[in-house]
Amino acid sequence: MIARLSALALTFLSVLPAPLAAQEATARYGSGDTPFLLRSTTDIAILEPVIARFAERNPELTVTYEQWGSNALFDRSRDDCRGGGAVADAVFSSAVQQMVWLVNAACATAYRSPATEALPETRRWRDELWGVTMEPAVIVYNTRLLAGDEVPRSRFALLDALRAEPDRYRGRIATYDIAESGLGFLFAYADSLEATTFGSMLEAFARVGAVATCCSAEIIGGVAEGRYLIAYNVLGSYVATAAGDEVGTILPEDYTLVLSRGYMIPKGADRAEASGRLLEFLLTPEAQAMLATAGLVADMAAPETGLAPSARRSIPLTPALLVALDRNRRAQLLTRWSDAFRRAQVP
């Protein structure tokens, strides 16, 4: 009961507009006369080459890049839309369910070009939201501590491993805290739709005292150092950039979620024309290649990934994602989640 109450409290915190949370970091590119504000959930370091190149090609712009947490960015964008503060010129977020919510609430500006029309239907909605990247949700592991047959290739293998050696993994499994991370919630929600493994996964995680923590960098760092053996549902792009040899990546063979980061031009953006240009640029082969280098565009068809096309689960940009933000549904998922974790912490 306590657990449920606290989960509900968490829910309300995230649903009610929090006092405007500030950005985590800011960077500037270019020195033109026209300011251009991009808010993103992506780490500055990852996107830096692409944005710098864009600023280079558009010398009249000064691009201000603000890095936000996904929930804070959502709250800020929603308040802007309702007539709050200064509207960003573009928003780029991995928590696409929140982007879908914003588009559904008429907080976006439409844009249309041959490049956007060429995107598959799962990667655009209403010509107001576009999926610019392709990033798998992966299992990462420490290559020093786990090797060969011990590496779980699928969720079933992971479940089996946790069941077989609970003590070995106790406190050494990490995943996102779904109450804090919009992206983590999205992955958990997508997992819950796959139903069959999600329940047993939660249970197994609870049993071994899995750690729910906030940030990709923290999780991957922990895996690299060996504090965690395995991290579940980590966005592959972060692994590609942040990790060294100690971190191995697995595209789960049963199914692998594939996320396309959502790009949106907020309603009332002052430089919507430049926002369109940035979108165009992001979709060019040049930018896509740079994003691929940064790990944001995974070549899912490459033979070395060894992933069958049938195991690919794209998270489509459709209004069905609104369910992920429904407060009853969210409360239910959070309750389930925290129940599992809290119960585990009670000896």
Added chain:
Amino acid sequence: MADLLAPPRSLASRVLGAVLVILLLGGVLVTGSIWWNGQQAARQSYDRILLGAARDIAEAIRVQDGAPFVDLPVSAFQLLAQAPDDRIYYAVHGPGGKLVTGLDARAPVAVPEAGEPGVSYFEASLHGEPARFVRLTRRFVERDFSGPVEVTVGQTLRARKAMTTELMLDALLPMALAGLVLMGIAALVLRRALRPLEALSEDLAERDPHDLTPMPVAGLPSELQVMVGSMNRFMGRLEGQFAAMRNLIADSAHQLRTPVAAIRVQAETARAEGDGAARMRALDRLLTRTRSLGRLLDQLLSHALVVHRTDSLPRVAVDLREVALEIFEEDDHATLSPGAGLRLEIGEDPVMVMADAFSLGEAARNMLANALAHGQAPVTMGVAGRGARAQLWVEDAGPGPAPEVVAKLGARFNRSSGSGERSTGIGFSIVTAVAEAFGGRVDLGQTDRGFRATLDLPAAPTEEAS
């Protein structure tokens, strides 16, 4: 006539214009109906989707800890995503309008007053865009919760509009194509139908202005045949008039030359005669010749008059008996042939023909004059109706002229050498002209009493018969 196909407003362009107007009018009507149908179809199908989604959500409501709780089904949203580009609204309200769950509590939709329970549809604005909503109520009667829970689901109208447009285009494109084809066919048919007219106008345009021969009517449509037929008749009459005029001039010249020459000879003779008695004789002959010439001129004039009148005057009902009676009562025949003993045979009933009284009178006068001049007394003039024919005849007791003369009588002026100087031959041609003009004929033949000349005309329909 050749202006029929002139550029400003040809017959073809008129008819094609009318066809185009009809097609366009039909097109507009059909388009309206298709649009309405398409809209109905789109509304129905997407209303069903809305209702299906609302039912899904209503099904997913359960009571948990004394309050309604919605385990929002993804299937409902996948259903709504059938309209892929439309915004979505959903809200679940408990008793007293308390929000159970919903998309955005801060952006409420103007929901009309709950009227009838069950399912109701309404239209309202969703984030400034028109949208359609469905609302349905599920009632709970549980131990710890009872009351209505209201589900409202809405969707903007893009997909509906797209579907309407698509249905309309699907129906309209073939229709437009059919319209074009019909237009083409109409143009072809019209061309075909107007071809005879074109040929006719070309024929007319190329025709020599003096050419009055009939135009060919074979192969012409019936309407054109009427037109060309009356034109041909008109041209025929014109041709007839011309011919008559030519004949009159030629004949008159021919007829006048001989008597004038004779008069000159007589006059010269009279002047050359020194002797008083011989001079008197010559003067007498001169006088006779001059009289004869005067009569000839009268007859020529009368002939010309008859021809002119029969061609140009309207026909009226004439009683042949009156014509005969009038001639009979004149004194001319008495002076012409005294003591001939003229008789008249007419019946009680009128014998009516459609003709010109003057022309008939001239004809009768000439027939009588011929009989008096060449026949033997007694001379009888009579009128008889024989069924559909009306006859005016003149009979004398003589054997009639020789057969070769009879054969020639049908021709124009016949002035045989054997006939006396008072005979002109022009008289009979007047009779023939009158007979032809009124659709009749002249019969000559022997009877048991002698020789009879008959003017045989079609009888006018009598009052009783009609």
